[in-house]
Amino acid sequence: MAQKPSIPKGTRDFTPVEMARRNYIFDTIKDVFRLYGFSPIETPAMENLSTLMGKYGEEGDKLLFKILNSGDFLRDVDPALMTSENVTRLAAKLCEKGLRYDLTVPFARFVVMHRNDLQFPFKRYQIQPVWRADRPQKGRYREFYQCDADVVGSDSLLNEIELLEMIDEVFRRLKVRVTIKLNNRKVLAGIAELIGCPDKIINITVAIDKIDKIGLENVRAELLERGIPAEGVERLTPLLTLSGTTAERLSALRELLAGVEIGQKGIDELTEVIEGVEALGIECDLELDVSLARGLNYYTGTIIEVKARDVEIGSITGGGRYDNLTGVFGMPGISGVGISFGADRIYDVLNALDLYPAAVEESVKVMFTNLGKAEAAASLKAAKALRASGISAEVYPDAAKMKKQMSRANELHVPYVAIIGESELAEGKLTLKNMTTGEQSLIAIDELSSAVK
């Protein structure tokens, strides 16, 4: 009985054309990672739930995919637990393992487990899928790739400078125009201190993070609602309306935060990073944005977010510095800084702007037709010689109708078709058809590699 197959919602197959486009993005990112001295690692898809639980908040715990224990998974389960009211506790009994939710927690676990074999500062990149039991919607999947690069074991701001250069280089290569927004957690802490609410930093940043969406007046209203005194809101307002060049904004910010030590430290760091990047040269826009509060419960210094300038879409890359990545696993005091490229959104941006080089979709450089046994044998030989010089080739496997064979070459965007028929075979030649121009020429078989190079 045949079943009509499907795949789980929120997951995707990738066809050869999609793979070619995605690999173009991944290879670009990987090449930049490599050029900057980052080395790849991989961690297992499954982690112990004890590693994952409690790291992503209560909501995150619910979004973990849990793996049913093998064998008799009920053996040690108290029957009283087996009711709908107890599903959370029951799940913890039925499942020891879960699928990784991001690459950061597995990386922290990796650093702690391999601490004695690693050279610090340790510069790693990791490109692997992650899984979240989120409600699927446009642009949000239950399986998607993350592309992370992190440096751990160094608190030098030189790392921030190089990571920003890497972002610039990746998008320069991909031909995507972007704005890099920059902030520093210490500036946000300084603001909270300035207005006399150092414990309300989360409330403050949640509100000011919305300024692009809801406007200044609504942010002010929300700040009051969230318990910031009116005087504090007044003192904060000029910080939200900084204008001018980056240097001008930095200097205005320094003045507004005068006397607030942590705020001054944040401005020092921002200044060093921005001057460092400008000295090296950067093509994309670099923008100081005090309202940027991304991942605040996590970052302790620099905060980075990247927006595409020509497509309406959320942030396509982000990152920042965190001072206690591995503390939860018993290894305190390790500072790290990292960036994460959102491969799926970058893919959407490249699709929207049609930014793929034409060669990305070529499946094979030369297709040999198959016009019979002896002709195919000669084609196999010629294809082998071509491959030895690094050129991809295929021989149509069946002596099918010529029209069918040529149609395959068209559909697969094959740039050259090589035809060895009876007369070509007799002469040791082949007819080479350029599928772009339609030109045909008769050449010696051993001239083929130079003809298509």
Place this chain on the structure above:
Amino acid sequence: MAQKPSIPKGTRDFTPVEMARRNYIFDTIKDVFRLYGFSPIETPAMENLSTLMGKYGEEGDKLLFKILNSGDFLRDVDPALMTSENVTRLAAKLCEKGLRYDLTVPFARFVVMHRNDLQFPFKRYQIQPVWRADRPQKGRYREFYQCDADVVGSDSLLNEIELLEMIDEVFRRLKVRVTIKLNNRKVLAGIAELIGCPDKIINITVAIDKIDKIGLENVRAELLERGIPAEGVERLTPLLTLSGTTAERLSALRELLAGVEIGQKGIDELTEVIEGVEALGIECDLELDVSLARGLNYYTGTIIEVKARDVEIGSITGGGRYDNLTGVFGMPGISGVGISFGADRIYDVLNALDLYPAAVEESVKVMFTNLGKAEAAASLKAAKALRASGISAEVYPDAAKMKKQMSRANELHVPYVAIIGESELAEGKLTLKNMTTGEQSLIAIDELSSAVK
């Protein structure tokens, strides 16, 4: 409270050195796949359990990792089912999804779902991890990679010839000496028919498959035990002791199977494949092996198995032709043939023989020391220029002690260290140290890229 982290048994982390070695293998395989016109696809890690169950036998069903449904997974479960006696049926209620067990069933599902968008013959490769809840042991993991290449939609033996050439090319590039063993399911069917037990083909092949391990006499005893009449065992014996060249074996086999139509068809196919490969040239040993019965419930024609000649280890690559891959998903009559490289075993072989090129373990080509703020700024500039010419470089992020910086370069097998100190900075020069020879030279900063190329 810090926890001491661990990973699930049977899974592995891959460190940068391990990744470099594994990528060397994967890249070699991918490059050969690409040269032969195979295109990559990817499928989700999670498949619906309805896609996976019943495809790998009862034992396989038990080895599937199942994913607990999200939310209230008990909602529609009959409480009477919640006992240890019913765990199999209960699991089917608690879990809709599972992790893929191999790449073949997801590929079949993919072909059926995308049939209208694919060009047949469809030549795909797929390199992704698979998961099995097997008892972990040396060389057997719960998460491991498969590297498959298949052609579906063509029954031409030209595909077999090219796949064998691909195997030869991969191991030639990896410098691993291998023997490719070849058989054909139709020959096995012919043997079963010859001895009057066409319905006992499985029993026969299970027994003769053991000849290398237990010897001829024990195989004969086992055949009798498995219900093959004594006369049949006598007729079969010469087939198990074929000797001489491949051509001599084929001709002896043809004589022994005289009058058995399916057997003759199998010999015709073997002959065509072997002659085709020999005409193209092959470096490794190609051996006809009538006792080869790999994956018999699955393959319908050619059967391929590859053994390393210099390391004691199971088969490192296998494959064959199957005539009904997609039938179970409602798309009958699609013939396919494929090969699967066992990446983990190939990795073990390369480790055992130490076959990695030295460059595989280089993490970065040039490390710049960090001797202070101005020196580091100049180093960052020089590193950026180097990367623009395709050479990887890093700048030590902190102005640490020189000894510590040089020790990093040593540990990471960095071939060149570039030193910009006070005097170099004043002159626009750098000291380049070749870490292999120990030589040092003072060169202009803009000569660096040509000096290390």
